[in-house]
Amino acid sequence: DAGVTQSPTHLIKTRGQQVTLRCSPKSGHDTVSWYQQALGQGPQFIFQYYEEEERQRGNFPDRFSGHQFPNYSSELNVNALLLGDSALYLCASSLGADDSPLHFGNGTRLTVT
């Protein structure tokens, strides 16, 4: 039973560039959420996708956008990268948009120089 898979595992970008991160949910799950975890802090909610639509969004600027595909996989896009965007980006999947437990992938470590 495949868990949540994310790619790439590590990424180095330059300020001002754009980045796309990818996530495949756990088998049987249809909802994907994205979180940003800065070093030494807890994860912060970015947004959630269900039925290919953004259902909830946290306090992140419009530079952060996403997409969910018919096979439930998802992408996170970040435009005009800032040094402060350096973090571990975590994808979590669940069944349904509401109250089921979230299962996390191992994340993509993004470094912006």
Next chain:
Amino acid sequence: QKEVEQDPGPLSVPEGAIVSLNCTYSNSAFQYFMWYRQYSRKGPELLMYTYSSGNKEDGRFTAQVDKSSKYISLFIRDSQPSDSATYLCAMKAAGNKLTFGGGTRVLVKP
């Protein structure tokens, strides 16, 4: 003030001791409470998921929720060096947006 407060530690205990972790929160709308374990360079792993006040036990782990005090706890019995990790509390109201504490780093010494 953060919605969820968690002591960052580090918390160092000898092997076999009980590890006691806790979080406080301010949002009365939180209904679901979770504990995650996160090893270095890994994603959070779900340990416990609770809804109501009271205790929930799973193996060596016991989660407690006191909604009247806005306080949750996790106890790890017979701690092992493999329990050394960062422990994150998380909670949510309706929907699936989780609000996390900052995490407590735990070190279990052989």
